[in-house]
Amino acid sequence: xxxxxxxxxxxxxxxxxxxxxxxxxxxxxxxxxxxxxxxxxxxxxxxxxxxxxxxxxxxxxxxxxxxxxxxxxxxxxxxxxxxxxxxxxxxxxxxxxxxxxxxxxxxxxxxxxxxxxxxxxxxxxxxxxxxxxxxxxxxxxxxxxxxxxxxxxxxxxxxxxxxxxxxxxxxxxxxxxxxxxxxxxxxxxxxxxxxxxxxxxxxxxxxxxxxxxxxxxxxxxxxxxxxxxxxxxxxxxxxxxxxxxxxxxxxxxxxxxxxxxxxxxxxxxxxxxxxxxxxxxxxxxxxxxxxxxxxxxxxxxxxxxxxxxxxxxxxx
Ligand code: ZN
Numbered sequence: 001x002x003x004x005x006x007x008x009x010x011x012x013x014x015x016x017x018x019x020x021x022x023x024x025x026x027x028x029x030x031x032x033x034x035x036x037x038x039x040x041x042x043x044x045x046x047x048x049x050x051x052x053x054x055x056x057x058x059x060x061x062x063x064x065x066x067x068x069x070x071x072x073x074x075x076x077x078x079x080x081x082x083x084x085x086x087x088x089x090x091x092x093x094x095x096x097x098x099x100x101x102x103x104x105x106x107x108x109x110x111x112x113x114x115x116x117x118x119x120x121x122x123x124x125x126x127x128x129x130x131x132x133x134x135x136x137x138x139x140x141x142x143x144x145x146x147x148x149x150x151x152x153x154x155x156x157x158x159x160x161x162x163x164x165x166x167x168x169x170x171x172x173x174x175x176x177x178x179x180x181x182x183x184x185x186x187x188x189x190x191x192x193x194x195x196x197x198x199x200x201x202x203x204x205x206x207x208x209x210x211x212x213x214x215x216x217x218x219x220x221x222x223x224x225x226x227x228x229x230x231x232x233x234x235x236x237x238x239x240x241x242x243x244x245x246x247x248x249x250x251x252x253x254x255x256x257x258x259x260x261x262x263x264x265x266x267x268x269x270x271x272x273x274x275x276x277x278x279x280x281x282x283x284x285x286x287x288x289x290x291x292x293x294x295x296x297x298x299x300x301x302x303x304x305x306x307x308x309x310x311x312x313x314x315x316x
Pocket of ligand 1: 010012218220265
């Protein structure tokens, strides 16, 4: 048996220009860069982690920004949309902010009782702001977006799947319960305060997604550290082939591609982003896990300049 997951740990997507990615997630969305490192499976590429002010669980959107990335196609078999939680009375603020920053957002709409603002990042990654009165105060970064309107973390993810049944039983075993259905959307919720929603869009006729810039690479869920082996067994019980436990420095992870095609990660919530940097300095310099530190010179030489600028200054 495993302890049910409280929800999402992080969402990792593929981007292109790393500087533009940094500018959008910090300057426009007001998240904090909490970890500047490399993709441990391809050290020629950054791995950038954006989160709330403290890198809290359930708040990290992360990117592999490949400078010459091929454009991906959002579609079936993917986590098609990432949903961020904002306070209930912050919709007007965000509609104005996205407009001011030149982001082409769609009109706010009602969905399962909430107001939702759909938009995309510069690579076409599909994002939504979901406004809820019960959004927790959280630990917002406070600049450039004032704390009262700041993104609190994730609300959830939307999975586009050929069939609900490919993934719903696994979600239920992970601790999710079906709570709502609206059109082709079925909602599952866990018990956490952030990142507790998984929406499944059942789209049997739609085109399969293609990996590349603008698509989500994997969705990670929070698990308890000493239960990683139990999670591996649960995944095998569902016919999946989980990886061994992999030390990612800031958490330990098990990965498994689900029957619906989406790559899930099961990441421990215990360690976190302050194991190698003080809270006040998170994200300011390139950090490497100790097993890559002796290759720092070579790794730094192979990375494009990130061009960190003060995200409080408006830019176009
Ligand atoms: Zn991950």
